[in-house]
Amino acid sequence: MGSKNEPAFILSSVTDISTVEKHLASLRDLLQHCINDEPDTSSLGFLAPLTDHTADSYWLELTSTVTGPDATTTLLIATPPGSDKVVATVQLARMPKETHTFKGEIRKLMVHPDYRRHGLGKWMMDEVERIAREEFALEMLLLDTSKETPAREFYLKTGWTEWGICPNYAKSSSGVKHDCCFFVKDLV
Template identity: 80%
Template sequence: MGSNKDPAFVISPVTDASAVEKHLTSLRELLQHCINDEPEISSLGFLAPLTDHTAISYWLELLPSVIGPGATTTLLIATAPGSNEVVATVQLARMAKETHSYKGEIRKLMVHPDYRRHGLGRRMMDEVERVAREEFALELLLLDTSKETPARQFYLRNGWTEWGICPEYAKSSSGTKHDCSFFVKSLV
């Protein structure tokens, strides 16, 4: 397992379909771990048990927004030391409206259970914030997460401001409705 300063993790953007094909098995497994292992605290938009087909379809259907001339989403992946296994991902969605072009939304930060609590989530967030600021000149980032998950405390510890809570906003992977915390972070 890595440490907070472990240079062996490689964080990189997905820039073509071959990268998804190369990593499709570990991307599927990562998503399934994040949904199926603890469905009562997962709030990634899928119900457990997440099947192989649904997990693979998710990654393949995401591709058009990630690659090509009309790409509006940046997908960052982290690979494990000494392998091609994807152990973490995060997405940066840029807003299509002209009047919203200064902001983006962080989506689906996922860290494989074997690599949690060792700084990899923080490294992923640091990198996606850097990409937002330096590559897209974004000034503001938004995200949401279940109020009842450890993710809420993670974002609070990492400089995000909770600006609101909406009761029963979404369902966990177990199907239980939960309150949702909304966060904002200024990049300027």
């Protein structure tokens, strides 16, 4: 993502609680920006205004799924070189059912507003897809997003196939029900 000598961002996989604790303030800030700045187009599962307590609780509770030998979620974070500020995240959730182990779900791709429109979201998605394919031998990825969010166009442009729309599926962060688009991507 950066020059040949220095990357624009450092991508890390969160594997322990100390990493979450180290980055908790910037993880909270990122989540709050993604919820509170544009609540009409945010579809991340939280109502605005998102409090510090709720944001911190989300990240701390998530650690139980990303740490240890029974981890079912991979959490990737992007930071600028020389900084601990998390500017983007994405999650890969693996399916525990034996008949579903070939697929995963992409959750909560978030890019800080100050870092959008520079390819960071695409880079994060490319990396999480690579990890799904190479580290977990997944064959299919799924995700969903609001029909009214700019994320829908992003996924359509990056090779995802929209396979359905469910009316009034969820609420935006402003509390208004919206249609949800479902996407799939084959990795084989």
